[in-house]
Amino acid sequence: MPRRLHRPEPTGSGREPARGRAGLFDADDAGPELRAGQPPVPPAPPRPAPPGRAPQHRPPPAQEPEAVGLPWAGPSSDPDGTGQEPAADGPPEPPLTAVPDALGAEATGVPPVDTPTGAPRATGRAGRDMASAIGVGLGLGAVILAALLIWRPAFLLVLAVAVVISIVELTGALERGGSHPPRTPVLIGALAMIALAWTRGPSGLVIAFLLTVFAALLWRLGQGPVGYLRDASAAVLVALYVPLLAGFAVLLLVPDDGAARVLAFIATVVCSDVGGFAAGVLFGKHPMAPSISPKKSWEGLAGSVTACVLIGILLATLTFHGPWWGGALYGVAIALTATLGDLGESLIKRDLGIKDMGNLLPGHGGLMDRMDSLLPAAVVAYLVLSLIAPT
Incomplete structure (x- = not known):
């Protein structure tokens, strides 16, 4: 193969003008004599589209909606294309947990807040306000002790009030979870269970419980078939969990x-x-x-x-x-x-x-x-x- 000799690059006016990426003349890359006396080469016309294919027009970029409560996860939320959200100002928010004292809240180190001023409550190692807990416990114990020692049937009134409040709390919690147990027949049946357990013993307690369940099932029929099984099952759970079990405390009191x-x-x-x-x-x-x-x-x-x-x-x-x-x-x-x-x-x-x-x-x-x-x-x-x- 013949050996090619290196050809020196011409200088001065013999140098070929520089070309851009599209093969066009670039005046900035030319020598001073070209920039001074020669006009620039006009740009090449655009290439026609191939036959049978319509020219493509890109639609204008859509305007981002105004954020209402939640951040917009559009193209602007990832400007650098890394797939990560941009860092927000301030410390990151703690992860959401279903329960304030769940493990997620403990891992974040954020104490539970339940006061109107936003200050964290004073709790011990067990997560309770021990001063309030001890005071309330002593007060409840004093009420029960006085009812039992002064007049024994007075304990029935204390127990009935506790059962009614517990039923209201439990049914309210179930309603927040999506169930709607009929509350009225369960409350009436709870009072009947306490009364019959005191007067008729275990058989009276069981009969009152069965009548309460039957009344709750009939009561729920008036609200239609949608969610009937869910609400009826919740009513049976409440009647079994609170008044029926509390009736055994009445049976302890009978002797x-x-x-x-x-x-x-x-x-x-x-x-x-x-x-x-x-x-x-x-x-x-x-x-x-x-x-x-x-x-x-x-x-x-x-x-x-x-x-x-x-x-x-x-x-x-x-x-x-x-x-x-x-x-x-x-x-x-x-x-x-x-x-x-x-x-x-x-x-x-x-x-x-x-x-x-x-x-x-x-x-x-x-x-x-x-x-x-x-x-x-x-x-x-x-x-x-x-x-x-x-x-």
């Missing part, structure tokens, strides 16, 4: 030593709450049901069982003159039942996306939040005390 039985039952549940709270705060490291109640731990359950066994033995031997092992059995049964009742209500609240059933009691939430462990424990207390200390 001559009924005041002692009711006090023993309430005191044991309180010891379960206190023992579980203290052990959970001091030693709690292993969550029992993190998806339902993140603050419940196995160490807290051990504290509840220990406290209930101790008071159960004292009550069985000193008050009811029964065997010590009966008191231990009574304590274990109450501790487990009260814990399951607390977890059951927490499960309902998690499903509904709420923290408390109400805000009637400072430091506790609603009255239903205090009845959750008492209601199922009343059934177990009636059965176990009837076994170890029959009337």
Whole structure:
């Protein structure tokens, strides 16, 4: 192959004019003699479109709508084409959680705010306002103690008021979740259950419950078929959960030593709450049901069982003159039942996306939040005390 010699580039007037990317003359790249005396080359005409294809016209860019409440996720929200939203001014917002004390809110480090001024509430390690909680608990205990010691049937009035308020709170929470249980027949049936349990015993309680369920099903028929099964099932749940279980506290009151039985039952549940709270705060490291109640731990359950066994033995031997092992059995049964009742209500609240059933009691939430462990424990207390200390 013949070797090509390097040809030197001409200079001066012999240099070929520079061309642009489209092969056109660029006056800025030409020499000074060309910029001074020669006119610029006119641009080439546009290429005609191929036959059979219409010329394409790009539509003008659409104007972005004005933001109303939510950011517009249009083309301008990603100006650099990285697929990420531009950084906003200020700290990022915490992730949304269904419940204010859920794990997402704890991970953000943002304390729950529930005061009109926006200041965070004062809570302890268990997430409660302990001063208010202790004061309200002592007040409720004083009312129950006075009703039992002064005139025993007065406890029925206290229990009826608590049941009515709890039904209102529970049905209101279910309505926020999309269910609409008929409230009127359940409230009337609850009063009938308490009255018949006091006068007719267990058979009267069961008959009143069945009549309440039947009345709720008929009442809901007047609102049409849409959502009937959902609302009727919610009404049965409310009637079973609150007044039927509370009727066993009335059955505890019926015997001559009924005041002692009711006090023993309430005191044991309180010891379960206190023992579980203290052990959970001091030693709690292993969550029992993190998806339902993140603050419940196995160490807290051990504290509840220990406290209930101790008071159960004292009550069985000193008050009811029964065997010590009966008191231990009574304590274990109450501790487990009260814990399951607390977890059951927490499960309902998690499903509904709420923290408390109400805000009637400072430091506790609603009255239903205090009845959750008492209601199922009343059934177990009636059965176990009837076994170890029959009337």
